[in-house]
Amino acid sequence: MSVKGLHKIIYPFAPDQSGAAAVLYELGGMIIICDAGGCAGNVCGFDEPRWLSTKSAVFSAGLRDMDAILGRDDLLIEKIKKASAKIDAKFVAVIGTPVPATIATDYKALKRMAEKRTGLPVITIDSNGVLWYDSGIEKTYLECFRKFTPEDTEKNIIPDSVGVIGVTPLDSESLSAGKRITETLTAGGSKRVICYGVGGSLEDFADAGRTEKNIVVAASGLKAARYLKERYGTPYECSDPLIGEVRAGLPLSTEDLYGKKILIIHQQVRANALRDTLRKETDDTGNAPDITVATWFIMDDEIAEEGDFRIREESDFFDHVSDGGWDIIIADGSFRKAAGDFGGRFIDLPHFAVSGHFADEESVRFYT
Amino acid sequence: MITEPYSITIKELNEAGADNIPPELVPATQLIYSSPATLAFNSPGATGFGVKRAGLAVPGSVMLLVAPGCCGRNTKLLSEIPGYEDRFFFLLMDESDIVNGDHLARVPEAVKEVVEYLDEKPSAVMICATCVDALLGTDWDRVCRKAETLSGVPVRPCYMYALTREGRKPPMVLVRKAIYSLLEPAKRDPRTVNIMGYFSSLTDDCELYDLLMQAGVRKINEISRCRDFEDYRGMSRANFNIILNHEARTAADDIAGRLGIPYLELTRLYQIDKIANQYSAFAGSIGAEFDDSEYRKHAEKAVADFREKYGSISIAVGEMLNANAFELALSLVKYGFRVPEIYSNVSREDYVYIRHLAEISPETRLFTNLSPTMLFYDCSRAEADLTLGKDAEYYHPDCPNVPWNEEKQPFGYSGVTRLFEKMTEALA
Numbered sequence: 133m134s135v136k137g138l139h140k141i142i143y144p145f146a147p148d149q150s151g152a153a154a155v156l157y158e159l160g161g162m163i164i165i166c167d168a169g170g171c172a173g174n175v176c177g178f179d180e181p182r183w184l185s186t187k188s189a190v191f192s193a194g195l196r197d198m199d200a201i202l203g204r205d206d207l208l209i210e211k212i213k214k215a216s217a218k219i220d221a222k223f224v225a226v227i228g229t230p231v232p233a234t235i236a237t238d239y240k241a242l243k244r245m246a247e248k249r250t251g252l253p254v255i256t257i258d259s260n261g262v263l264w265y266d267s268g269i270e271k272t273y274l275e276c277f278r279k280f281t282p283e284d285t286e287k288n289i290i291p292d293s294v295g296v297i298g299v300t301p302l303d304s305e306s307l308s309a310g311k312r313i314t315e316t317l318t319a320g321g322s323k324r325v326i327c328y329g330v331g332g333s334l335e336d337f338a339d340a341g342r343t344e345k346n347i348v349v350a351a352s353g354l355k356a357a358r359y360l361k362e363r364y365g366t367p368y369e370c371s372d373p374l375i376g377e378v379r380a381g382l383p384l385s386t387e388d389l390y391g392k393k394i395l396i397i398h399q400q401v402r403a404n405a406l407r408d409t410l411r412k413e414t415d416d417t418g419n420a421p422d423i424t425v426a427t428w429f430i431m432d433d434e435i436a437e438e439g440d441f442r443i444r445e446e447s448d449f450f451d452h453v454s455d456g457g458w459d460i461i462i463a464d465g466s467f468r469k470a471a472g473d474f475g476g477r478f479i480d481l482p483h484f485a486v487s488g489h490f491a492d493e494e495s496v497r498f499y500t
Numbered sequence: 501m502i503t504e505p506y507s508i509t510i511k512e513l514n515e516a517g518a519d520n521i522p523p524e525l526v527p528a529t530q531l532i533y534s535s536p537a538t539l540a541f542n543s544p545g546a547t548g549f550g551v552k553r554a555g556l557a558v559p560g561s562v563m564l565l566v567a568p569g570c571c572g573r574n575t576k577l578l579s580e581i582p583g584y585e586d587r588f589f590f591l592l593m594d595e596s597d598i599v600n601g602d603h604l605a606r607v608p609e610a611v612k613e614v615v616e617y618l619d620e621k622p623s624a625v626m627i628c629a630t631c632v633d634a635l636l637g638t639d640w641d642r643v644c645r646k647a648e649t650l651s652g653v654p655v656r657p658c659y660m661y662a663l664t665r666e667g668r669k670p671p672m673v674l675v676r677k678a679i680y681s682l683l684e685p686a687k688r689d690p691r692t693v694n695i696m697g698y699f700s701s702l703t704d705d706c707e708l709y710d711l712l713m714q715a716g717v718r719k720i721n722e723i724s725r726c727r728d729f730e731d732y733r734g735m736s737r738a739n740f741n742i743i744l745n746h747e748a749r750t751a752a753d754d755i756a757g758r759l760g761i762p763y764l765e766l767t768r769l770y771q772i773d774k775i776a777n778q779y780s781a782f783a784g785s786i787g788a789e790f791d792d793s794e795y796r797k798h799a800e801k802a803v804a805d806f807r808e809k810y811g812s813i814s815i816a817v818g819e820m821l822n823a824n825a826f827e828l829a830l831s832l833v834k835y836g837f838r839v840p841e842i843y844s845n846v847s848r849e850d851y852v853y854i855r856h857l858a859e860i861s862p863e864t865r866l867f868t869n870l871s872p873t874m875l876f877y878d879c880s881r882a883e884a885d886l887t888l889g890k891d892a893e894y895y896h897p898d899c900p901n902v903p904w905n906e907e908k909q910p911f912g913y914s915g916v917t918r919l920f921e922k923m924t925e926a927l928a
């Protein structure tokens with residue numbers, strides 16, 4: 133039995149504050165990582181591949197020990213006010229980290245004070261650096277739709293429009309994923325495609341209540357999709373428009389799948405989509421593979437099959453890999469080492485939030 | 501709405517004085533822009549030798565990062581550097597740990613499990629602690645003692661407390677102390693000297709090695725050149741320590757107190773005349789004489805050759821490099837080049853250079869990498885023929901650049917020579 137929380141091989145994944153920043157990065161706001169500096173460094177220097185190519189007002193709150201110990205929220209508000217006078221921001225977002233989580237920062241108060249002092253809409257995300265990126269994405273989408281999609285939206289649906297929730301670099305195989313999703317859906321007949329958070333703007337959120345339907349491409353988008361369905365009646369489906377490309381990139385023939393026991397580890401929607409694709413290939417053969425989906429991230433019951441599971445500890449991963457009797461494991465390559473003496477085939481399915489690498493190595497890093 | 505980045509001329513900065521640095525240049529008064537240099541400067545674990553990598557300077561050591569997952573995220577990048585692949589381990593906190601400190605009870609067991617997991621027993625386990633424990637007031641010495649008892653290997657804390665960056669003992673000061681804390685008293689050897697301050701060695705061609713040999717020194721230790729833990733322990737035999745970075749003073753004081761090894765301090769400079777003065781004073785202080793004439797000639801020739809070939813070009817200077825940005829800018833101006841812009845944080849200590857720079861290049865403008873207004877920086881605002889520093893390259897992406905941030909550390913005349921060689925290569 134391993135010590136709880138001990139990781140000997142698997143490196144920590146993108147944290148929730150990175151997920152939050154990923155949704156907000158292109159929306160034209162002032163994004164304040166409520167930290168001492170290290171968390172902002174991680175967001176910009178590692179988890180945000182757009183940082184080198186696309187400028188965004190991502191700032192560190194620059195908290196110091198006495199700011200935290202004495203709870204100097206007023207000082208932070210003053211800093212935000214000063215910056216908002218210099219930056220033409222559409223909104224302010226304060227993203228939490230372990231520091232405010234440890235001192236129990238009152239985000240509601242922070243939000244009220246900041247709105248009053250800056251005159252700008254303010255959202256706060258109570259990320260804490262302990263949870264993984266999907267939690268931050270989930271909270272941020274929800275907060276954005278709540279804040280920026282008008283309450284009084286009329287049922288004036290935009291024909292053939294589709295909203296895509298869950299596209300961030302952290303869940304994508306390439307920086308161009310948003311563009312390619314748009315192209316794919318447009319080719320399929322959609323006249324207006326909005327990938328919330330990628331290649332769009334804050335104004336997209338204003339039209340969210342008028343969209344004909346939503347596509348959820350990562351499980352972290354599900355809560356927001358449910359909110360939009362409940363609030364505006366917008367139907368949603370979980371699917372991965374790029375799964376055809378993803379499948380084509382795997383070094384697995386249809387014959388390789390026959391009768392095999394396969395484990396797919398990724399975020400749930402992509403893993404599900406890949407499972408469906410592989411099953412369809414083998415449907416008529418009478419020799420279909422037995423495919424299980426696992427994830428370190430959100431495992432939503434609505435889209436899970438019996439036997440799918442969530443991995444919470446590194447020791448769980450070791451146990452599942454060694455005891456599962458898998459013939460093939462499809463997962464980010466950084467899990468290969470942790471798979472130890474797994475004797476089957478390990479197929480690499482990149483996941484930026486895990487390894488910090490894209491499939492096409494578009495990832496541009498400053499720290500190289 | 502302001503659409504210009506904040507900047508100030510060196511003349512204005514000098515006139516304001518060290519006691520009256522404009523608030524726009526003081527980190528505590530503003531949000532901090534995530535520029536490249538900020539990430540290096542503001543985040544003690546982010547790049548180069550931050551706390552994580554520095555803590556592993558002890559040969560054969562491994563590191564257990566005890567933190568929320570976010571603090572270990574970019575460690576993935578460090579693990580891709582040869583020599584660091586299997587040296588990082590993580591004890592991840594959960595949501596209750598960050599409030600009630602329950603993770604501390606798991607640290608000794610976690611250290612033991614890591615030690616048992618490794619094929620070879622590590623020389624030490626360095627515990628990398630983060631902001632959460634800074635706020636919880638964790639007594640790491642006590643936790644490490646328990647872990648040491650349970651695991652049977654030395655365990656030492658490395659404080660990656662970004663919250664204390666502007667405190668009396670910031671993370672990069674304390675980590676320097678940590679990596680020498682495993683040295684124990686030993687019989688001194690009058691012909692052995694330690695060079696401290698950097699986590700990697702000086703460049704092989706640095707004249708300091710030869711000058712020390714001229715003074716009768718026979719063994720020169722640097723932590724990064726220690727082949728193994730035994731070699732590292734040999735640093736205890738040094739007659740004196742030379743510190744090349746002021747952030748090593750606390751470590752040197754600690755060694756002086758515990759092991760009785762005195763130290764002296766040298767500064768990295770790019771002004772050739774000042775380098776000569778410093779060596780002369782150094783030689784005098786240890787009762788020796790140095791012949792540095794050949795090295796000096798080389799450096800002077802490198803500068804002269806470059807000057808002759810390229811004339812008085814404009815060079816923008818950043819702070820993300822192996823130099824003090826102000827001292828480097830001062831050197832360049834003294835050599836006959838123009839320095840239109842400097843991108844740097846500023847401290848009281850920099851005024852020793854700022855004063856001189858104000859006399860000979862008053863219109864040089866200082867931009868601070870920290871300011872949110874740097875979002876508006878437009879490279880067309882100032883002409884630069886060459887940039888020095890990786891941050892300067894970020895602001896002038898199309899301009900020839902010398903990053904000058906190699907791991908092997910430049911120092912003295914050879915540093916000047918090498919810099920001008922690199923500048924020549926960049927413009928070729």
